[in-house]
Amino acid sequence: MTDPGRQHGARQPSTLQALRRLDPFVEPVRRSILIAMAMALAASLVSLAVPQVLQRIVDGPLADKDAAAIPGAVAIIAALGVVEAALYFARRLFIVGPATRVEASMRRALFAKLQDLPVAFHDRWPSGQLLSRSMTDLSLIRRFIAFGFIYLVVNMITIGVGFVVLLLMSPLLAIVFMVCSVPLWINGFRFERRYHIVARRSQDQQGDLATLVEESVHGIRVLKAFGRSRTKLQGFLQRAEELRGTEIEKAQAVAQIWLWLLLVPDVAFALCLLTGVWQASIGALSVGQLVAFFATATVLRFPLESIGFLLSMLFDTRTATDRLFEVFDEENTIQEPAQSAHIADAHGRLEFQGVHFHYPDAPASAPDLLDGVDLSIEPGETMALVGLTGSGKTTMVELAGRLYDVTGGRILLDGVDIRDLTRMELRTHIAMAFEEATLFSASVRDNVLLGRPDAGDDVLMEALDIAQAKFVYDLPDGLETTIGEEGLSLSGGQRQRLALARAVAANPAVLVLDDPLSALDVDTEALVEAALRQVLTRTTALIVAHRPSTVQLADRVALLEQGRVIAVGTHSELLATSERYRFVISSLEDELRPGVVGGQTQQEVDA
Structure with a gap:
């Protein structure tokens, strides 16, 4: 069972080009997405401001042993925390509705397209493939719009701003941190090439499995009547095992990128700690700056670690988009006329x-x-x-x-x-x-x-x-x-x-x-x-x-x-004049013995 939408050897567009095809559906809610993105970015920037307050507490009231100034600084940190939480909460409330509207409009468009496409299209396409596109793939796209896309952009900006802040605090520590991050980007590009192929295969196999389930449920009477349920189950298990193998391959690809996402920041932290303590010991860096540096690096850790699952979400969505537009790109060969005629009172000739x-x-x-x-x-x-x-x-x-x-x-x-x-x-x-x-x-x-x-x-x-x-x-x-x-x-x-x-x-x-x-x-x-x-x-x-x-x-x-x-x-005329017609009619009357007419074979009748 194959998916007619699978392409072999065709030049694939870039991920950005593929996702740009969603623009007509996203355009009506673009403003809402940008506002939600602004809220998420504001929350991230607020979290980056907290280490700056910590630096002033350590280098100021704590160094000067001025206890009276500490409650005010703590209140500022608490206020920043409340603002950050409120922005995250508002972002979620603000984006849920628009994202579901995008999903609903795409589902309507897909269903309308399926209704409009000719019977020849439905002859070729398995129903499970169409079902998986209309449910699983659209759900993936909606989750990416509501969460993945926003945080992929926001976290990249946060990482960029965070590195600038680290550079201003300590150029040497920032360079060490950035150099240690280089393997993340290298493995990120390698991950994209590998994961896209595996993700496409996984989603196609899910469609094949859905088709098999649909056929089995639809034909349950036949399977039971012939006692072939166990045979069909073996076929299902084979397909499910193939999907399981592909999902394991996906998990291995994700695990590999996570290895780098977890290992690199820890190595970077260790090297920065050694370098920072040395710089503090020679007076090149204050204790407050060192605390603020590591607090900022800690804030950046989640954006760095999130790159892994955000990239996997991005490539899953790209694959879902490709699969969706394989249906949208199908040409309807039963075209409407450029200038339609009209029959006011049809007689039926x-x-x-x-x-x-x-x-x-x-x-x-x-x-x-x-x-x-x-x-x-x-x-x-x-x-x-x-x-x-x-x-x-x-x-x-x-x-x-x-x-x-x-x-x-x-x-x-x-x-x-x-x-x-x-x-x-x-x-x-x-x-x-x-x-x-x-x-x-x-x-x-x-x-x-x-x-x-x-x-x-x-x-x-x-x-x-x-x-x-x-x-x-x-x-x-x-x-x-x-x-x-x-x-x-x-x-x-x-x-x-x-x-x-x-x-x-x-x-x-x-x-x-x-x-x-x-x-x-x-x-x-x-x-x-x-x-x-x-x-x-x-x-x-x-x-x-x-x-x-x-x-x-x-x-x-x-x-x-x-x-x-x-x-x-007329029936009587053809019976009287057409030997071939008599044979066909006799065949209809004697369906239990096809090819035999009154004891004669087809060849004998023709003769």
Whole structure:
């Protein structure tokens, strides 16, 4: 299982360039971030002021044994401590709201992008990868904006100001301290290169693991039915172990930088202590200056040590940003027209003119799935598509709803190329019901009126009656009963009937049905077909038929063979004139013995 967003061999932008792509989302709260950063910087500068007060206490009242001056100096230190705590508290309160707004706006934009991208995109991308981007990666970005970015900048400024203060106190001690810090920066750059690669691999593996969990939960009935839960568990454990190994590699990289972050300041403190005591002994440095120097160095210790986890947070965020924009950068191949046409009163005439189709990810050498289809369906006519598996029936109905775009030829609705209509208008004229009925975690009412949410109860009840879905009235809350995830709490036939009711309730000019009755028993199917005949008298219909009984609903039948329409006529006409049609219909009637028709093989029929 792979992540289509992973890039191999491509030149990667710098971390700064990658994070700059967040600017459109951050711009509305930039002022809040700068104010929070100013508060944090003020708190850090206040902490640097405390050693200066200590120096004056040691060199003044303590050296002069002036006890009366000490309480005032202590009060100043206490006041500085209170101000510092208040600034940190205010920063946290001030930034939480803006950071969550950035996360919310990015999540809205990502969900809107996922809804807008074509079906071909979702065919390629595992759901777990999209889920990890919309949850884990966005959470990482929000935490970096609220904390990591602010303190990375503030701590760098604090370190710079602190070094200047140390230089003013004692140039020699400051130089010793700064020279000892050089290994930190060298290892910091080495850490960036190593950690970015490992962090990306970790986040991709988390997406793979999420996909595996989602598939296992979605297919739990199949796993239990075939007794393969243990096998799936082994696959999960293998993926989890790979992720664990990558997380250990991440931890080792972080541990290495922490080794330097902890060791270097201690070595620097020891060398500075030796040098400082020597300087104090020769009178080059006062005791107060020495105390203030080490108090300042102690204040700088946290900013120095924080560089490790702030850098790891920075590179995690950079990776999350890369992964997020891999989705945002995906091109929507189902484009809106530059100048849209409009059908004021759709009659439902549907025409396929020289239609070719080739899946985007299929090899270039592969033949077209549809190879020059010509077919016209008149307003109010019901056309059935019949053909063996792989002939292109489902592809034709998906093209009619523009779930994919034709790669050659065109499809016309009332004489207008469907690519000249906005997707929203097209899908008000054409409604679809698929063999695999998908329902949402919403009420029965919301599911059925999905394509026409403003319709009244009369439309809803008529659609349910036509689809023979009166079982909904016996559910715990009737029409307001919330259907579980993907409607799996219902039987396959019940789901199909609700999906059919949804298509009927949309009241389209063209009704496209992809074998929507396959899960129904014979009696229920007969009732649904009888009710459907009423609907089909007032709408154009294109039906993929896998059952002879479904063919009986049609005014005419189109026979597909290897991506081409090879015969069109009524069911009776084709039975009388097309030997190939008789074979296909017989195959539908005798699905338990594929390839055998009345004791004859395919080759015998063709002969």
